[in-house]
Structures are given as C-alpha cells and as structure tokens.
Amino acid sequence: MPVFVVELGLPGPALPCPVGSPVPVTVTVRNTSARRVWAAGVLDGSEDRVRFPHYVPSVTYEGRAVHPPRRPEDPLVGPLRPGDFRKLEPGEAFDPTGPGYLPLTTFGAFVPGRPGIYEFGLTLSTESPSADAWLGRFGQGEERATVLELVGRVPRETVAARPLRVEVR
Template structure:
C-alpha cells in the first residue's frame, strides 16, 4: 500500500498574529483501494487511532502542539468515519485545531508538520471511550498500518 501525505500553505509571507490556512491532503498512490479514517475526536491529541499529530516549530523549537484533552472521553468510531480511496483518490482528513488556531506572533520561518499513524497493535485503540460499536473493528482491519510525515514551511512577516 502506497500513500502520500502532504501539507499545503498559501504562498508568500503571512502577517503575524493571524492563523495560516495550512491544510493536509492524503493521496492513495498505490494500485489498490486504501481504507482510511480522517481526523476524528481524539486523533489529533493521540488519545485514539488513527493518530493525526500536528505541530509547529520555529528555529527547531516546538511552538504549537495540540492542547491536552480536558476530558479523556472521545466519541465512538462509526462506519461513516471510514473512507475508501480508489487508486489516485485523495482526501482532506479534516480540521486540525492546532493549525486552525495557532497565530504566529514572531516573524520567521515556521515549519508546520503532521504525522499520521495507523500502526496500533490493538484494534480496540481505535474505539472511543463510550457508546463503542465493536462492529467497526472489521473496518479497522482493512486500514493498512501506515506511518507518514509531511511538512510545509511558512514565512511570517513583521
């Protein structure tokens, strides 16, 4: 299974103090179908799989990460959360609050990065913490175990 994860940011310097509209894209570059789950409750904080872990660095120092969950409860994984990407198909995995809310205040070159991991050894690590529907475990088994990384560089002007 081959897949490509990319981050996209508008070109040009961006003004300080405003979030930069960075978006992710996952593309199936393999010959067969790719089953995947986008960003769901708890996946951007590593509370549950799949992990979609964003962060932002300035001069090698991490300046933005997901907020710690106030409540460890995450909603159930549903059959509607699964997508089947045909060869060449692509998707936006969904909103990443870290990227949507981080507003760089200091001018410089920021590196936005995103790590996707579907590599849980326990299928139950995909389920939520309440109203769990164990029937989705059949779909979890269709998701290949992937680890992907993407970065985008963004200039922030004064």
C-alpha cells in the same frame, strides 16, 4: 513503500502570511498504492493520541517547537462509526479535516507572533496495537463489529508530511 502520503499546503499562493493571523494550512491524505484502501480522517481524540488514527501536528520556528503537542482534555472519546471511514482508490486523496471530520486544532489555534520562517508538520499513524485502540470509550454499541471490520482494512503505517515552510511578515 508507504500506502499513504500526507501533504500540507496553503489554499492559495505561498505569499508571506501576516504576523498575528492563523496560517491557513491545508491537509491531504493520498493513496499511493495500486490497490483500494480505507482511511479515516481526524476523529475525536486523534490529535491528542487518545485513539487511532493519530494525526499529530507540529509547528516550529528556528528549529524549536512553538506550539507544543496537545494534552488530552478528556480521554472519553465518542464512538467510531462506519461513516468515519473513507474508501480511497489508487491515486485518490481526501481532506482528513473536511466535512464529517474535525479540524486540527493545533493549526487553527496557532498564531505566529513574530516574523520569520515557520515549519508546519504532520504525522499520521495507523499503527495501533489492536483494533480496539480505534474505538470510542462509550456508546460503541451495535456498530462495533462493522467498524472493527473497517479498521482491519486500513493499512498499518506511520507517515510524515514533508514540512511546509511558511514565511510570516
């Protein structure tokens, strides 16, 4: 059974969203296990799959991708810090795009151009080939040992949110 559950939602009632406006998608990561775990939110390079954790959003319309995955702008991501990690008690959740983390640019930049049903998806992967795949490309410095120890506390898995279907009019 997965340790993490990723949930997508809207900040208010699921009313039709207007054509020409971004859809305000919310993201929650929940610890569904019976033990305390550690997690990290969206970091510089997470959405581009340059560094872990990977947060990979998708937007489809009539079964086709309408907002392709981002290509890395610059593989030089900043250092990983102890403050990038969050301790989650059993049942506890957090917003991985909230304060201290980055927004998911795919969701924020996508503006539906026609009416219909759009599906928003998100995959979270912590299944790195090594702990070093979480580190920044520069400036890691003296906190390296501390953050590598925290990376070791993050469960390794890949989970996908149930698609969020949003009507656009």
